Amino acid sequence: MNARTEPAAAEPDATATARPPLLREFLLVAGLFLVYKFGRQLAVRHTANAFHNAHRVWDLERAVRLPDETGVQSALLHGDLLVHLANTYYATVHFPATLAFLVWLYVSRPAHYVWARRVLAAVTAAALVLPFTFPLAPPRMLTGTGLLDTARIYGPSVYGPPSGDHLSNQFAAMPSLHFGWALMVAVGLIAATRSRLRWLWLLHPLVTLLVIVGTANHYWVDALAAAAMLGAALALVRAPGHTSGTPGGAVRLPAQRGPVLAGAGR
Structure with missing residues (x-):
């Protein structure tokens, strides 16, 4: 049998993506942040509805027997150092961690960067809608719950004070982008790396969840809403290494290596 060998044409790597222009990406991310801040500010004139909705959310959580937020806060209040660390985590980790995540992906995993940026943009854009349709005061403002504003104390x-806060809308507790972004950081790093320890990145959203609830900045349902929005965005935005039209999102095929027999498989 005369078998002629020919080099196989390597299939394109599904994760090979050119790194987007840095200036354009900087403007996109900065623009998204400004739109988010501006959009939240447009929804600040709904104080009465925000407190009404807060009582409804609190009652709903008790009706469905979600754990009481006061239990998490009580654990933090066992020592001044622990609650101070939780407040510091809430104040300083959110934006820097997400920015570091995007920068690392941009430098090391361009295809995953484009995917993650699109997912985060979709989640953030969706989060602009809820303050208009469902303004929500955070639990730290709600009387009769036993919760403290740990950051203020x-x-x-x-x-x-909410009346003089021109940088944020404090009546936009739902969804919690602290949790939504933290969860995307973990999902993105798990998807973009191959270390057996990569699942430890899930500690970031877990700690974030305990912090936002324990400091009385968010309800459990704020995190659930953010997770649902992220799940929808992940379903809509195709991840690197997947192609449409194949059951389950299609798996990337590895490129062939070495010679193959001409006519093999015919």
């Missing part, structure tokens, strides 16, 4: 605090 123990510091550090990122919020001033």
